[in-house]
Amino acid sequence: METTILKRELINIKTTVAHQGFMGHDHTARSVIQDEFASSDPFILLMDDFLDKKDTEPVGGPHPHAGFETVSLLLEGEIGDETHMMQAGDFQIMTAGSGIVHTESIEKKTKLRLLQMWLNLPKKDRWATPRVQDLAFGSVPKISENGLELRLYSGEMAGLKSPVQNHTPLIVAEIHLEPGIVTRQQLNASYNAFLYVVDGSIEVGDSREILNENQVGWLGRSAEKDESELVLTGGKSGGKVVLYAAEPQNHPIVSYGPFIADQEEEIKDLYRDFRHGKIGHVSALPAAQRFSY
Template sequence: MTLSNARHGVERRLERIIDLPAPVQGQFGPAHTVVPVIQPEDYALSDPFILLMDDRIDGQPIGGPHPHAGFETVTLVVKGGMSHDSGRLGERDVQWMTAGSGVIHGEGLDRPGEARILQLWLTLPKARRWVPASYQDISYAELPVRREPGVEVRLYSGSSGEVRSPTQNYVPVTLAEFLLEPGATVEHDLPHADNGFLYVLEGELAVGPEARALRPGQVGWLDRPGSGGDSTLRLTGTTRARALLYAGPPQREPLVSYGPFIGDTQADLMRVMDEYRAGRYTHPPRR
């Protein structure tokens, strides 16, 4: 049952809690393992989020420059640091890259060692699928912060309370980090129609009117009560906790994919592969 909140309308709850598998061998050599959090085949349920991989590295991964087209990548460094074509990301920093019309980019660790990186693939609206490529580096130290008793909400994108992020979006996505002390509670407003999920990095949360427990190793998907108006998500720290909220409006357009390319049709995929082979892709400029 979805309950009402007098100030903010419908209160969101956890509809699905998925227990994630243990890390498996990744594609970038023996130093790389990965936990698949969202898979492309589940896009009908996860729209606008195509894929989320929780990459774990212990040593020196093997990789190099590679292409993307037709979507955005949102790369969050949970632990360690990484370099990319035009700079570096420190711990808890984010790169928001619009692959759009096509890019070649490379990324790697500052030095061999331990790291943990979350990479999200985010759809673009059909009308903006092939926009010029670009990127934004988002520094954790410069994030807008909402503070409540025992709570800090840091915004990579979107808004919380009266605080708003300056990050530019094609799809209006919320990406927020919640830090809660034991027993502290915060309410966060979301549009009714937003699809979203919580990913706990440390500790344990109680979520929604039923206070369902969510902890590391799980992904918690919010219910989708309908369109129009606002809704509220209530989080309480069962222990000291750190969690990420990803939320955004479904685009409701079918996608096709092949490797690092996303399109609306198979003809799109053939075209972008031909453009890549013809050497038309370059490193993305700063947005």
């Protein structure tokens, strides 16, 4: 019997709202994920941070994480220090796992735009050994043809495969379409997936529903692990969109501050370990826990 392929259509559209971020008046933040975790699983949060720093007053600082992964895509500018610097188009997954401290301190004048997600870990990998994976812009697998440019940062898609290793099956792709150009891509039907337009507009699905800049659109899905098809069309002036798709983990989490856990007692333990200096800094990770592609 012939299998019917699920066509991915938009089921929810939300417009992100800019507000002042924690780094002061030069920092604008947009919350891209605004749903309860049961609906967004395995995506915990995603922030679109824009910083146009016009002075040399230090902002940010060291802070801990545990129980999840940060997934960072730098759209513009540069961020980091002399030990590690991310440039525009670079990608990073930091597995906080059992616990890690990292520093996001910025002292110089700078202008940058960063998408940073918190991604849930499978329960069996909640306390995984911390690691950092960096994928440089020049090494990102890509397709560039006939008005379509697709860069694959994580997972497998469009005949491409990212070198990044995943605990939670995850696709992250940046797709740029010229006006009217159509692309049809295959996704696992069970993956929870959404689109975030970072420039211009796109039309989604066979219904060609419009998704504009700074809008996030969640896609319908199936519980079956079959293939599904996502159809995207470039809007009137073209569009650039970031696709996030991942396998839901289907277990509840406890979230408090910088930590994710399975039980509240584990959150208390993490705060105690941090106060007592038992959570190491990312700069001290051995070479075996650092990957550069």
